[in-house]
Amino acid sequence: MLVQDVMRFPVITVGPGVTLEEAYRLLLEKGIRHLPVMEEGRLVGIITDRDIRLATSHLNPKGPCPGCAQVGEVMTREVVTAHPLDPVEEAARVMRERKIGCLPVLEDGALVGIVTGIDLLDALLKLTGVTEPSGRLEVRLPDRVGELFRLTGFLAKRGVNIHSLLSYPEDGDVVRAVVRVNTLETHLLAEGLRQEGFEVLWPPKKPW
Template sequence: MLVKDVMKSPVLTIGPEATLEEAFNFLLEKGIRHLPVVEEGRLVGIITDRDIRLATSALNPKGPCPGCTPVREVMTRGVVTADPLDPVEEAARVMRERKIGCLPVLEEGLLLGIVTGIDLLDALLKLTGVTEPSGRLEVRLPDRPGELARLTGFLAGRGVNIHSLLSYPEGEEAVRAVVRVNTLETHPLAEALRREGEGFEVLWPPRKPW
C-alpha cells in the first residue's frame, strides 16, 4: 500500500497572510487539524490547531489582537513531506521519528495530498484485514527459511484462505506471524496447528480451559 492510496486529496490550504483567527475558524469549520500554507502554488509551511492555540496564549492579551497575527509568523517552515509512491510504512516511520502528525504529499513540487496519523491507522486496518469478517491466528515461528511457508501450506491444505499475513521479528531467533483467515472458527485450527508434526507455537487463540 502506497501513500497515494491513503492520502486525502484535494488538499485544503491557506495563504501565509491569513490571520490566525481565520486559520483557526477554517480548521474548525472543516473539522481538520493540519493546514498546509501555500504561496503562489508552492508549499511554504504548515500550521496546526495546536500551533495557533500556543501562539495566541503566548501573546499579550492586552496588546494588539492576538488572532490578527499572520499565519506566516507562526507556521512551521521546512516542512517534512512524502512522495505519493512512498510505502505507507515509510510514511509512518518518518512521522514517528519526527514526532509529527501529518505529511503533505508532493510530486515535482506540486501539493497533491496530505496524509495524517488517522489515514495511517486506516491503512493498518486494511493491511491487517480486520475490516472484513475474519478470524485471527497468531503463531510464533523459528526464524529460519521455510517456516512461514510451512504455516501457509498447513492452512492451504485445510482449505483455509488467508486474508492478510503480517510478520515481525521477535528477538534473534523467532518471528511472530499474525494471520487473518476466512473463518471465525479459529479454535479448531489452532488445536490442529499445535498437533501438526513438531507442532506450531500458537499464541492466539489460547487453549480452551476444557
C-alpha cells in the same frame, strides 16, 4: 500499500497572509488539524491547531488582537513531506521519528495530497484485514527459510483462505506471524496447528 492509496485530496490550504483567527475558523469548519501554507503554488510552511493555540496564548492579551497575527509569523517553515509512491510504513516511521501529525504529499513540487496519523491507522486496519469478517491466528515461528510456507501450506490443505498475513521478528531468532483467515473457527485451526508442532499464541488453548 502506498501513500497515494490513503492520502486525502484535494488539500485545504491557506496563504501566509491569512490571520490566525481565519485559519483557526477554517480548521474548525472543516474538522481538520493541519493546514499546509501555499504561496505562488509552492508549499512554504504548515500550521496546526496547536500552533495557533500556543501562538495566541503567548501574545499580550492587552495588545493588538492575538488572532490578527498572520499564519506566516508562526507556521513551521521546514516541512517534512512524503511522495505518493512512498510505502505507508515509511510514512509512519517518519511521522513517528519526527513526532509530527501529518505529511503533505508532493509530486514534482506540487501539493497533491496530505496524509495524517488517522489515515495511517486506517491503512493499518486494512493491512491487518480487520475491516472484513475474519478469524485471527497468531503463531511464533523459527526465523528460518520455509517456516511461513509451512504455515500457509497447513492452512491451504484445510481450504482456509488467508485475508492478510503480517510477520515481524522477535528476540531469539523467532518470528511472530499474525494471520487473518476466512473462518471464525480459529480454535479448531489452532489445535490442528499445535498438533503439527506450531507454537500458537492466539487463540489460547482451551482449558478443557
